[in-house]
Amino acid sequence: MVRYRVRGGNVLRGTAFIQGAKNAVLPMIGAALLASEGRTVLRNVPAIEDVRRATELAEAIGAKVQFHESERTLVIDASRLTSPVLPAEIARRFRGSVLFVPALLHRLGEAVIEGVGGCNLGSRNLDFHYNGYKRLGAIVNEDDSVIHIKAAGLTGAPLYLDTPSHTGTENLVMAAALASGTTVIENAALEPEVLDVIHMLTRMGARIRGAGTGFLTVEGVNELTAVEHTVMPDRLDAGVFMIAAALTGGSVNLVGGSLEHLGVARWKLEQMGVAFEDEGAVLQVSRAEPIRPINVITDTYPGFATDLQNPLMTLACLAGGTSYIHERIFDGRFALAGELNKMGANISVAENRAVVHGPAKLRGTRVTAHDLRSGIALVLAGLVAEGETTIDTGYLIDRGHADLAPRMQALGADVEREISPSE
Numbered sequence: 396m397v398r399y400r401v402r403g404g405n406v407l408r409g410t411a412f413i414q415g416a417k418n419a420v421l422p423m424i425g426a427a428l429l430a431s432e433g434r435t436v437l438r439n440v441p442a443i444e445d446v447r448r449a450t451e452l453a454e455a456i457g458a459k460v461q462f463h464e465s466e467r468t469l470v471i472d473a474s475r476l477t478s479p480v481l482p483a484e485i486a487r488r489f490r491g492s493v494l495f496v497p498a499l500l501h502r503l504g505e506a507v508i509e510g511v512g513g514c515n516l517g518s519r520n521l522d523f524h525y526n527g528y529k530r531l532g533a534i535v536n537e538d539d540s541v542i543h544i545k546a547a548g549l550t551g552a553p554l555y556l557d558t559p560s561h562t563g564t565e566n567l568v569m570a571a572a573l574a575s576g577t578t579v580i581e582n583a584a585l586e587p588e589v590l591d592v593i594h595m596l597t598r599m600g601a602r603i604r605g606a607g608t609g610f611l612t613v614e615g616v617n618e619l620t621a622v623e624h625t626v627m628p629d630r631l632d633a634g635v636f637m638i639a640a641a642l643t644g645g646s647v648n649l650v651g652g653s654l655e656h657l658g659v660a661r662w663k664l665e666q667m668g669v670a671f672e673d674e675g676a677v678l679q680v681s682r683a684e685p686i687r688p689i690n691v692i693t694d695t696y697p698g699f700a701t702d703l704q705n706p707l708m709t710l711a712c713l714a715g716g717t718s719y720i721h722e723r724i725f726d727g728r729f730a731l732a733g734e735l736n737k738m739g740a741n742i743s744v745a746e747n748r749a750v751v752h753g754p755a756k757l758r759g760t761r762v763t764a765h766d767l768r769s770g771i772a773l774v775l776a777g778l779v780a781e782g783e784t785t786i787d788t789g790y791l792i793d794r795g796h797a798d799l800a801p802r803m804q805a806l807g808a809d810v811e812r813e814i815s816p817s818e
């Protein structure tokens with residue numbers, strides 16, 4: 396079992412190299428499976444567990460995949476897909492498995508979803524996805540726990556998303572890209588990762604207009620070709636290292652961090668006292684003043700990213716006053732509060748609102764990661780807690796952050812990753 400052990404008190408200084416974006420590379424692997432000839436090359440791929448699971452899942456349906464981890468490069472040959480089944484033992488380990496459905500529908504005419512994983516954040520429905528496939532002509536059978544979708548060719552149609560779903564947009568764009576005729580997707584997501592996926596699909600030969608406007612028009616084409624594409628940097632990984640610098644009162648140079656990918660989050664961090672110095676391709680982050688309390692409302696991009704809500708909750712624990720966090724994307728994303736309270740924080744939660752009373756003096760103890768971002772938020776808390784903090788279920792952290800311990804150690808943090816015999 397993977398466990399992280401953090402000893403607090405060190406001020407972080409130095410350079411952090413931001414990884415490739417988890418939430419861009421996973422749909423890109425799904426997109427690579429749409430190419431019936433040649434090999435796709437993805438660069439700047441993060442060495443995270445979700446990518447390793449996605450590699451295993453792609454191989455389970457017949458693709459040939461080589462993940463050259465030290466080169467951060469994935470090579471995918473999807474010329475022969477052999478099975479429409481996304482096996483539960485792999486698909487249930489990560490959310491990105493849902494992104495393989497469009498390729499299965501186009502390449503094999505059917506998809507059998509034995510399960511979808513991902514962070515435990517409440518309902519996490521997929522009805523927008525299924526409704527979209529039906530409107531494109533697929534037959535979706537949701538009768539039992541295994542979802543069967545059949546499609547003898549998809550036909551363009553007017554689609555909509557009730558809310559601008561991140562993977563919902565990516566899946567419906569991929570489904571429409573090879574459908575016959577024109578598809579319009581209303582209320583499409585604007586996240587930078589979604590735009591990067593659309594950029595890759597366009598380079599593959601897809602005909603997509605309106606990226607970043609909320610209205611996407613997709614003219615179906617007959618085939619998509621394999622390309623080489625470099626994955627954008629991970630803005631959530633960058634946000635974690637920004638907050639690490641702010642928490643410890645240090646100064647960190649981010650290679651690969653970009654402020655415009657953060658949207659409102661950049662301004663909220665500045666409101667709390669975080670200072671940014673844009674030095675060309677390097678972004679310097681520091682905190683020159685005491686941490687101020689904040690009022691944060693999570694939203695779709697460019698609103699405050701829900702994936703940074705937990706790391707920000709940790710920062711708010713040190714603020715000189717009361718902070719208010721309103722989580723508007725997921726209906727169960729406050730598991731972190733109970734763990735931080737074990738460390739001496741004073742956080743109260745009522746439905747989708749949390750109130751963080753600061754400043755709190757955090758003390759190291761044994762805590763549990765309930766999901767990827769609560770896990771990384773606990774590592775951040777350990778950086779400023781008195782004594783030692785151990786974080787169990789560290790696999791959840793490794794789902795989304797590559798080489799976390801070495802990258803933190805390079806900044807002077809006392810962070811160790813341990814493999815303990817499963818208890």
Ligand SMILES: CC(=O)N[C@H]1[C@@H](OP(=O)(O)OP(=O)(O)OC[C@H]2O[C@@H](n3ccc(=O)[nH]c3=O)[C@H](O)[C@@H]2O)O[C@H](CO)[C@@H](O)[C@@H]1O
Nearest residue numbers: 418490491518519520521522523524560561562563724725
């Ligand atoms: C692999 C990946 O890219 N994961 C990201 C993706 O997740 P994911 O794509 O699952 O998140 P969505 O944007 O779809 O979901 C947001 C909300 O919409 C609801 N919903 C979504 C789809 C649907 O068909 N029906 C429905 O009701 C969900 O229950 C949730 O409450 O975007 C989230 C929001 O930025 C991020 O936290 C995740 O890191």
Ligand SMILES: C=C(OP(=O)(O)O)C(=O)O
Nearest residue numbers: 490491513514702767768
């Ligand atoms: C919710 C997240 O991931 P996933 O959708 O892969 O569970 C996340 O990255 O914070």
